Amino acid sequence: MRVLGCVVGVAALASSFALGWTLSGRAARGEGEPSPAVKGWTKGKGWGPWGKGDEVGALNAMTPETIRTALGMVRQGKVYDLGVPYDAESFRWPGHNAGAIMTFRGPEGVKRQGDFAPAADPKQNPAKLAWHSCALFISDNVGTQIDGLGHITAGADDHWYNGFKEANWGGNFGIRKCDATTIPPIVTRGVLLDVAAMRQVDVLPSHYRITVEDLKATAAKQKTTLRPGDTVLIRTGTLRYWGKNGSNHDKLRQHDSAGIDLAAAKWLVEQQGAILVGSDTSGLEWGPGPKEQATFIPVHRYLLIEQGVHIGEFHFLEELARERAYEFCYVCMTNKIRGTVAGFALRPIAIR
């Protein structure tokens, strides 16, 4: 084994120069072998802690090596767009504000108003150029989202991840710790667990509770192995009703309540090491949950506050499901707006 070790080591070194990642090393590990150590994760316990003042949570586990590994999964160069098109008519959770997308400036208006001299002056503008721009009134919790670690608070002191408290870090212009600017660009191995397919339905029924057993059965059926550091995306099928803009509120609302229960969330994080958990619904979790639970959204509390695991919402998984694309490189960058509690109207991608 010493020789092999040496060769592997050399090859790894070599490819890190030549290609930048360790495909061969990873491929050599059998499915039954222990997962390689992942920064900050302890099996049975989950992620962190990452230190006083940390605003990043489980995504701290991304390293150049994990990023290279994730990118190394790409074989075909095929990109799947996981974002849904958002507009003012799109379904949203009712606790967020309505929106509008408005033509702020348009060429006719620019010319009529005549308020911008370089455009209004025929000598400066014989080509009659003008511009469009839009003004948006929008929530930071619409469309395809990544919930930031400050989205949910708990307790009489209204604290969020890592003990940040409203009295210290709240404000009029959004949150001042764990806002969306603190979410790093996300590049990870991604896995789709198509629970709807496992259940042999197009879409899970209303209020369907996705359990640990469902997830295990799905992974087994797909022959998919979860690895620590994965982004895990769970398909209910709800977004087959999104259409061009999510205006079929009735259909979406109906299925949007399917999701994982708390035990499933714990299994994903503590046993499998998920670094990001997402789905194709507005809230990932099963709702409404059992009466005895501590709150109306226990999965959010667990993932965001306790584990520092970001949540992906309204990820469009239909095309991945159709092509049985269960493993891929997941890439998502949230917008960079100070104070915002989530990335919104995003366009994450899966690359194979």
Added chain:
Amino acid sequence: MRVLGCVVGVAALASSFALGWTLSGRAARGEGEPSPAVKGWTKGKGWGPWGKGDEVGALNAMTPETIRTALGMVRQGKVYDLGVPYDAESFRWPGHNAGAIMTFRGPEGVKRQGDFAPAADPKQNPAKLAWHSCALFISDNVGTQIDGLGHITAGADDHWYNGFKEANWGGNFGIRKCDATTIPPIVTRGVLLDVAAMRQVDVLPSHYRITVEDLKATAAKQKTTLRPGDTVLIRTGTLRYWGKNGSNHDKLRQHDSAGIDLAAAKWLVEQQGAILVGSDTSGLEWGPGPKEQATFIPVHRYLLIEQGVHIGEFHFLEELARERAYEFCYVCMTNKIRGTVAGFALRPIAIR
């Protein structure tokens, strides 16, 4: 070391088979040789046309192969965040609307209002969960941007890329052709041309005109070869004054007028095959241009309307420059909001 070199060569060859892309082939091509054919590009002429009804423009040239090639440039797994943090105080071009980021719901307010029963009812919510969400009033032309192909219009008929006219495709809710939802996820080879460094300054002076000669001199100094299909990012140094939120309007405005002239834009597209041209200013182009030109923003007209080449703005290039990271994989996904004319408050990344 010879052995190591040999092993490296073999590993690279192996991975070119295993992974399906042509690193070695590309590396073998000498600088003097003709560029490989790139879909839709003709040297001396530029991009397209892509057909009646096309809304994508030059980005149509991205293929699984180009994407694999771009991802294959990654060696270290190091990610550079090219987005600037935006807030209501950030510098913007005055033709766009002012903005606000507002705490829409916060835990204290949620509890005081008591309007959401599952949170207000102590029996359902003993954990006292609540949430933050923000409402945003924002322009689609702020922060780090990708201008869409409908941003700029020309002529008495106010047409944009591919002949789409305001009378047909304008509207109250933004544009109905070439909106931001039509911009595909962008994964290309990226190149930084650090003109400021070539000029041996921290930042180019106000109204500095970047010419073809400047770009050639920069590429030569950097030993950087442009290739058809590249995203080309041109550094003026302006964003060294962005700070945490771009609130130093005076400094930013001063340098923001440095940029490329029309001939430089043409050279980049027609001679070099740039698929996306960006910079670290709000408008990429030199301003105000010469009196004899056809309009106040000839580069926008040329790139967006005539060539179907998207424009990148306010890309943060300081870290790349500091590390002399001149070649990388560029990845950017715009938000997916119907009607919007640009991707805004983005977070493109460069990966090496």
Added chain:
Amino acid sequence: MRVLGCVVGVAALASSFALGWTLSGRAARGEGEPSPAVKGWTKGKGWGPWGKGDEVGALNAMTPETIRTALGMVRQGKVYDLGVPYDAESFRWPGHNAGAIMTFRGPEGVKRQGDFAPAADPKQNPAKLAWHSCALFISDNVGTQIDGLGHITAGADDHWYNGFKEANWGGNFGIRKCDATTIPPIVTRGVLLDVAAMRQVDVLPSHYRITVEDLKATAAKQKTTLRPGDTVLIRTGTLRYWGKNGSNHDKLRQHDSAGIDLAAAKWLVEQQGAILVGSDTSGLEWGPGPKEQATFIPVHRYLLIEQGVHIGEFHFLEELARERAYEFCYVCMTNKIRGTVAGFALRPIAIR
């Protein structure tokens, strides 16, 4: 009669010195006598024209004398608030944008952010002062409204009152002729026509068509005489369902379709000289009208475009109806926001 006439004349003169209006003179006119001449009104024809460039319409007929007369109707000093409280949940016509009222600054946020030095510095602010202010995203067509003369357009040239055309006077920031700043403060005699009471119902049924005969029967039952220059308010009873914020959309939508037909509008203006016509619904007019009509809102076209008569909407008439207060002084001042096409969230008053 000659003596009486003389005395009336003297008394009128006298009271115009002493009190400023002509109560006795007006009271002496019998119901069968011709209406006194009203500036700009011709029986059988209606209002205007008021000249090229006029943006005011029928409200030009208000004069110091008519204002004194209207104020002179006050006997008790009792003020009726005709405005409905608006918030983000209020019913509105679906063609206008959703809204939000947001705490922009609040004392906790001001203190936490610490961004305003005079408040943040304990030396300057030992009293710990702070402030509330709200940001609103709102339509100019919500709550209690006065439609301006540019609200509705007609024809291929999209013209509004007095021939102002979109191509000349439209713009990105609202309209540039007949915006709400051109609506003068309104002080007129006001009359309530309680059609619901005449029909002996609490509220008119859905789609109820109020005809000329209904209006005549109502006036006769109430013993109310209309006079040229009157503001006429027509009660359907719809706003009995407004409650604290108009959130009962189903009930409001149901009755909101009751209203006057085109003939009734013409009778009010051409035969009776109404200077402003309003009701307790979102659109005043009966809807949907007969198939043979020229458009979906013929009353709006007639009143606003052809007659230059402003329209009052969502006027709360329940208290007036309860007290059978059929004649009063009507006072309404619209907000003064450039570009806006209507006064919104208003609080007109009736004074008796």
Added chain:
Amino acid sequence: MRVLGCVVGVAALASSFALGWTLSGRAARGEGEPSPAVKGWTKGKGWGPWGKGDEVGALNAMTPETIRTALGMVRQGKVYDLGVPYDAESFRWPGHNAGAIMTFRGPEGVKRQGDFAPAADPKQNPAKLAWHSCALFISDNVGTQIDGLGHITAGADDHWYNGFKEANWGGNFGIRKCDATTIPPIVTRGVLLDVAAMRQVDVLPSHYRITVEDLKATAAKQKTTLRPGDTVLIRTGTLRYWGKNGSNHDKLRQHDSAGIDLAAAKWLVEQQGAILVGSDTSGLEWGPGPKEQATFIPVHRYLLIEQGVHIGEFHFLEELARERAYEFCYVCMTNKIRGTVAGFALRPIAIR
């Protein structure tokens, strides 16, 4: 003429019986005599208290009688519009949000979008009707304003008028006690104190401190007597620089700091019984005040929190001043929007 005089006297007497107000009685009271009792006011102490739960403050003192008296001041029927036209470029206090007035729907857009069937269908709409409506993003503290009693808070408990505390009555959607819907329609005697004219300047200089002596000298020069229950409007001359939309920020900011000091506010309320105090600046009060004061806006604290006296801001007094119209009937109705802390973009009127 003796007969005429007699008739005038009789008519006045008659109307005082008939209409119920006390013009003759009031006119007969000499300047040295005690003011008639005004509900809720104690000389030397000021207004209130009005009882636990009161949200109205000094405006409770308006009664049918005071309203009749105020309206009875009208002689000419001349209306002065005291509102300034507001738009997105208007000067505002920097602690409030920027704004935008946007064409939300316009006839071209309505037709192009084709999303509203009754307008889009030529059969239903041969007249080609369409509409304009605007969307506004706006602060409740812009343009001509009436500050509500919840605008300013004090103390560690962030309380406002009548002890309402943030912890109980704050919220995400504005304030829940003393919002603008609680401000009754205001109809009072109004008095202009033209301090600029007294000082023989067009406009008071920057930071001019208006003292009790200034107010006394102004009243004496004008021969104006203040009476309990008056709205007192104090002219600095600042709004002579407002122009069409208040875009001359430099000039406005310069003079906007002229205003009354705390002693002057106390004298107006405790000695003169002002029910509402306003001016032609954004904040009424002198700023910045002396270093030894308890806060940066002591007049706001005193009037709003301690006395329950609403504040009028940015009242346009130029025309009143030009005509030396020092006494009038003041009428103002704030918009009726739940949660808002002030009436904004108002159009109060003075009637003589």
